[in-house]
Amino acid sequence: MAIPQGGKMRHHNGKPPRFPRTALHVIGALSVVVGLFAVMLVMTLLTLARLEAAEKEVVHLDQAKHAAHIVEAQIREQYIHQAHSIIEGDLSHLDHYRRAVETTKKAIAQLHDLARRPEDRREATKLAKLARLNDQQFSQRVVPAIRKHDRAATTRLHREIVPTLQRVTRVNAELSRILNGRAASAQARAKALRARTRTVALLCFSLALVIATLVVVLLSRRISKRISTLRVGAQQLSRGDLHARISIEGNDEYSELATTFNQMATDLDEHQQRLLTSQRLASIGQVAAGVAHEINNPLGVILGYVRILSRDASEKQQQTIDVIADETRLCQRIVEDLLDPARPQHLRCAQIDLSEIAREAIRRLREAGRLEDVTVNLPAETVQVAAWADEERLMQVVTNLITNAVEAAGNEGSVEVATKTTADKAALLIADSGPGFAAETVRRAFEPFFTTKPSGVGLGLAISQAIIDAHGGRITIERAPAGGALVSIMLPTTEPGGAL
């Protein structure tokens, strides 16, 4: 059963509200899920960029291959014009041939532009050399032979041209092989990239799904468990069990709610005890008022007769009459004391010094021989603590409390009386070296007629509480740091905005 400290609770409530823990958990889980999606997105974008690069490379390689084929086709075009001139034995196609040579040069230049790697450039250069060789063979040797109408020479030279063309085909085939190889590896790369992206996306998505599901399940289980603990506590309280307390582990809004609930139950219990006390005091007051009224008259009559008897009494008789008078007056005081619980609210408040009241109460008790051999430490003469109170009533309270402390401390015990000002309250603290309050006593000490002493009446604390409450103050009992009992009184320091 967790009973939070009242002071701690109030301090906590004084703080600005924290961001709810449950919301933090949800945000945390969402961040993980969003993070996973972000990783997925970044990976997909990177892969897309690499895919694009691979596809561009394939296109580029295709273009290079195409350019190489055009070079070969152009060289063959050159050859068609050469063959025509050789077979026909005339040079009417020479112009077409020149144009074909120019086109071949352009195609070779384009191929050079597209050849990126050294091996591509090497093959492109070979093609360029073969084109040049073919042109040289035709222009420098075949054309003069045709001009001379040297048929035998043209036929021989024709046979020399053909191997050059075959070498062109072989070089082009080699270049295509190189380019195809690279295109195939780029395509394989693109395929692998696509497969990897698919796997990563699937993994991230599944992980996000698992995390989201886990968070939802765990959070809902945690929340419903906590809410059911709260509900059980609230039901216990509603059935009238004011000792019901809720214990929720952790540091979230539910544990805070449990702490607030426990504080509320403690306050409710305390208020009910006080209500019970004041109801009892009220009925005791009524009885006491009736008894006092009835007894006061015969007591007054007795005192009247005592006075008459005193007139003619001898010295010995006078001693006896004095005892009767003293005891009768004592009876009157007891009757007046009994009337006190019925009307503690009729206060005559003024600005008083709490330390002086404490010192005076101790002085009187000492004179009356009621401090026995208990050591009583009281506030120094220089200490002044202003309070707004009815001096006589307060004296009554302080006397009650110090008497209790002295009784509890017993022979050779000690009592410490201190006063101080805290915030807007004047405080009087009485600590003793006695056994302290038992748990049952703490709960019932303020009940009228509750006593653990064989000759006790059980009204001291009840009357004291009624008087302090009427002042708008507060009286509390607890275990002193040194181990005995500690009784504290808090009073207003100034008139609290009007008459009591």
Ligand code: ADP
């Ligand atoms: P009474 O003194 O007649 O018993 P009170 O109302 O003054 O009546 O006190 C009620 C009970 O509270 C006491 O019987 C005692 O058990 C307990 N009590 C009061 N003061 C102290 C104290 N200083 N130390 C221990 N117990 C105390």
